[in-house]
Amino acid sequence: MSQAGKIARRTFLIGSATIVGGVAFGTYLAKRAIPNPLLQDLADGEAAITPYVKIEANGITLITPRADKGQGSYSIQASLIAEELDIDPVTATISPGMPGPAYFNSAVLQEGVPFPAYDQGAVAETMRSFMAVPAKIFQMQVTGGSSTVPDSYIKLRMAGAVARETLKEAAAQRAGVSRTELKTDAGRVILPDGTQISYVDLAADAATIDPITDVTLRDPSEWRLLGKVNAKRLDMVAKCTGTEIYGIDYAVEGMVYASVRANPGIGGDLLSFNASAAEAMRGVQKIVPIKHGVGVIADNTWRAFQAVNAIECEWSAGPYPASSIEMFDILEKAVDNEDMYDHRQRDEGDVSGALERGEVIEATYRIPYLAHAPLEPMNAIARVTNTACEIWTGTQIPLFIRNKAAQLTGLDEEQVFVYVQPMGGSFGHKLEMTHVEQAVELAMAVKGTPVKMTWSREEDMTHDYPRPAAVSRGRGKVADGKVDTFDLSVSQSALTPNWFGRLTGTTIPGPDATITTGSWDQPFDIPNYRVTGYRAPDMVPVSSWRSVGASGNGFFHDCFLDELIHAAGVDPLAERIRLCLDDASRKVLETVGDMSRWDGSTPGENRGRGVAFCMSFGVPVAQVIEVTKTDAGIKIDKVFCVVDSGPVLDPTNFEAQVFGGVIFGLGHAMNAELTYENHAPQQDNFHAYEGMRLYQTPVIEVKALSNASKIRGIGEPGVPPAAPALANAIFAATGQRIRELPLNKHINFV
Template sequence: MGRAARIARRSFLIGSAALAGGVAFGTYLVVRDPENPLEASAGPGEVPITPYVLLDATGVTLITPRAELGQGATSVLAALLAEEMDLDWRAIRTLHGPPSPAYWNGVVAGEGLPIAATDDSYLAQAGRGIGAAAAKVLGLQITGGSSTVPDAYDKMRAAGAVARATLLRAAAAETGIDAGDLRTEAGQVVLPDGTALPYGALAGRVAETDLPDRVALKDPDDWRLLGKSFPGLALRDKVTGRARYGIDFYLPEMVHAAIRQPPWPDATIGNLDDSAARAVRGVSDVLQVGGSVAVIASGTYPAMKAAKLLRIDWTAPSGPREDSGDTQARLTAAFTGDARDSRLRDDGDVDDALAAAAEPWDAEYFVPYLAHAPLEPMSATAQLANGKLRIWTSTQVPLMLRDKAAESLEISPEDVEVTVLTGGGSFGRRLELDYALQAVRIAPHAEGRPVKLTWTREEDMTHDFPRPAAVARARGAVDDGGIGALDLAIAAPSTAASQMGRLGYPAMGPDVAIVAGAWDQPFAIPALRVTGYRATETVGVSSWRSVGASANAFFHESAFDELAHAAGADPLEERLRLCSDPASARVLEAVAELSGWGTDLPAGHGRGLAFCLSFGVPTAQVVEVATTPRGLRLVAGYAVSEIGRVLNPDNVANQMQGGMAWGLGHAMFAKLTYRDGVPEQDNFDSYRALRLPQCPPITTRALETSDHIRGIGEPGVPPAAPALGNAIFAATGQRIRALPFADHVTFA
């Protein structure tokens, strides 16, 4: 029998808030249940059992309130509910649901805290409890940080279980048969004589039925759906081309908009000549939107054509402008002065160990800015009519969008309706609100009609908030055939301060992202120090798939590999010798077995190993490369992660492969460079991505030996770059310390 979960009445699932959360925010605030947002919007005959389950005469609709961006969020959330409710997977109906504090994310808040994932002490658990409590009190509805599954695992199962128990109660009242003699199967309550009552037929009774205070969750051994591979809900539509994304959204009466944005964030419009734009057939208006200029037209094509014809003189910004020729020097300047942001790891006496070393080692590493560059550019549709605002877009922060949109038009948040659409990729870009708020500000000029704003690819690429560039200085020493000391200093602008600043909120305390994936690695190097330095921001930066770990794993694992070779140690054996976390050690052993680590390779081949613990997930990867007359060829990739429990093996494998391929492609080719503050790459011809013929076959394995439930969307990215760099060294003897690798070697 599964463990019991306590349920609120018809409002929300209380769950267990850590005592520290109650102390920090007041117990009442922490256990108080947000209103069920489905109650206000329910139509005739619709019965909201919980905020996640809506019943009517035609059946059940499941609310899956995390953005679907290609990572499978909708399907896995629906499966958690469907498993407990005994629903027929072939007949599942889902909605994203409205923006609401009821859909708070209690896991993502913990990612920004300086608590190592391997730390299960009372203080660490209390700290995570405070983060979860803060998320609930603040109503933090967000998709990100690989938090969808760990946040939903208990919450959604409990919601499904209480819905099933309520349906059984309703069926008992309807038939006079004791609920204990009833069972559920494929969306029906089955009577002892085999008669089946579809859930929808019980909607009226359910509306009159009290919810149970406690329910028992299924034992995983009894799962019928979870733990086995099941097709994603949108798989058929994606394969057949029928899937619809935000950019495909259409209403018969809508008009369309395109936009020209300034080359620099704080530039303003000095002079505007819109005569040529207004002469384009189908154009109805040209207007200024903040510091940008928008065109409204009958279609996307005339709007974009007219936007290109705008003649705009932009005033120069007063602040410093990014120039890629100076980026590395500017970042390293943060190592002097008072720019130190954190020192979250300081084991042993690093200074003494380095001073005593016969041959101290040092190196400097660099990673460039990286664009999000999702295949679907930014788009949003907005309609202002009769004082009510409606927004249709793909966003990872719908509640925040609702409130900021209301603030922008000076209306009440209750007068704003947000419909979240499927996104064609994001990688963190749709955490931002800029594109949607532009549509909101255009809407009052559309005479009550919905207006869809679509960015061109060039606008999308040149007005991104990229992954920050970063630099690391590493010093180390070997001792008795192994690594004895490592001093890692990392400088980067603050992602948290940049993102929060655009929303008008302060970012308090150190930015853990500057050192994430470096300070929290489970290796007991005798003398280890990791220090973060906050560099001056010249480009607005944002969260990018795996955030700080995407850069810091390259720094940490490249330095580790260099020191292991300097010590004459095998890189795998040295990691295992120093590994202080059993789950991480199992991952390293598994990837060694999977990849054949230590076995002979043909001449000109080399294997590279890298590890990173990010988002609570230990991940190890091996890359094999070969030298050819046409350049380096990636022969094979291997990835092993420990996520605690695999809910859908196919999707987990897809995410592991996709994360590694994403990391490899960016490490090989990608960089966003600036000249006089303006990005030089504006499309995929200049911002190179991994092509299918260059992607190696990637073999994956997901371990289930941990008690923790984790997400897998991001952890596959960080080890890819250092694994490839270490493989290049193994094959060629060339040690590359700055990305992308294509600046230094040729790939076949």
């Protein structure tokens, strides 16, 4: 059969199709036909329509296309399907599937609409729904923005329900009974007389009938898997026993090993190199010039590391200022500079008029560049032949990788196969693909041989696309014991256009909302309220970091609000509650007060407590942090954290994600920064880029609320309030107002 014959039925919105003697079920919310990844490698006469469920003679496979970087993504996606399909996901094969446009993320762009998340009016909701269109056009098969659950919550349950009802129909036709008389349980259809027929046995019959698309999703009161405290992530045993196979562990028969060195000034060129010493080293097989650098192919990774470092390289200067001092000077000049104006999504009352009258409170804040620094450095295996390119790597952007590899090799996109692997962390790092481009370049130099390319830790740190550095200037006023005027300006280089341009070569026009995300969209009703973003010139190429714009703006916004509240002479928590205009957010603040027994009193001599709030990714989060001032420095004693992300699908994992977000946020606030000299970061390994130490970790209490009307993701929202809550607590304990991160530049921690 021709390829056209294979794809003739892929316009079904919900469908089933024969696959290797079995059946596939799937859904996608789109009107135009989208190519289906399962069309690759099908035999003549077979077809597949956007499947999330495959049932074959050897069992059931659940397709979980959002990548897993340690946050439990595969597990929750599988559970969403399995809940409706009536199977235990432990009995199924879990696979990310092959990348394809059908798996676009319909929720990932919703953060970019010009409406705060607490605005759920008709216009705002229509705009959010519309964001699925560019996500589809740009084939945004992306894992990020805490969007996996919002994107999958209905979609994957529908896939499971359609599969279940179609299998019941197949059983009904075989038994000569009505489908309404049948039940399902544990991967079987149960007939009225008690006879059980396995899904596997019914797969071939199901492939011959039209799918049952008129399905009703089960009420949460009927759930067996979702929302249960005893739910166990599917990857826990492997990760606890050290048997998980991450991308860096994966092996392909006959592969060689490689590493690279690129210009430490990202984007700069390699002018010349002398590889004579490297060529003489044991195990070295080939020296390969690559874009912006040079690579070594050897017989193991360690020898590749040693050899590539032995190459003498002459680099051009990086295409941005050489030092952090120069970069911050640019950011300082950009803030409040009308020539750098980018956007203003919040402008209420008469801020300019209010600031012309009476005493104005002013403060300037700074945050540094931050590396992602996951435990697993960048790595990829690539094999290139004249007819195909295969790539094995952990990635959040598999379809972008497929398209880029096609460009590099000159192959058709259909000839590129990306096999997504579990990731040993990311925090946004694996939203990039420079390492994959390098692996493909190396593989093209030894066609037919798989090349496993691994970055050294030093290469990983110095060639990270970091979280942007930024400067913020706050001006405000208080009146009658209340916050009256709040004016915040933020300057940083563009993030989203920078990232999207690297992936696609396409420039995104218009403003970059990430400059002020986490500051303009906070649910407070201040009489005169303005937040403005200023777009500094591009400097170090930057990228998304866990909680993106809110990672820094949460610090800027809440710390300056805390300064104004202190100037007004009122209680920090009470004033935030008074200003709050969103019911769910107000309840979060009230609950964190109850948890921490906040009564406005001082917790004791040399002790302090700070409160902070940030809504990010639609999730309101409040934290109270208690600290003690010692002779040696600040000790963080306890953190209380309240979160409302709507219905909680996995309570155990929810708590773990919030714990991790708090520790991640605190560790970076305390210690971490990238500083630049000669265009390169000075911090090139973990010894120079410390997180929070185990002995410094406080007691953390987490509480989930479910007052919000929508279900949200939880991987990132726990991060933004941590830094301001800590800074506010330090002020309460010491009287020292610190306006720059990391805090250890101004105070010690014990």
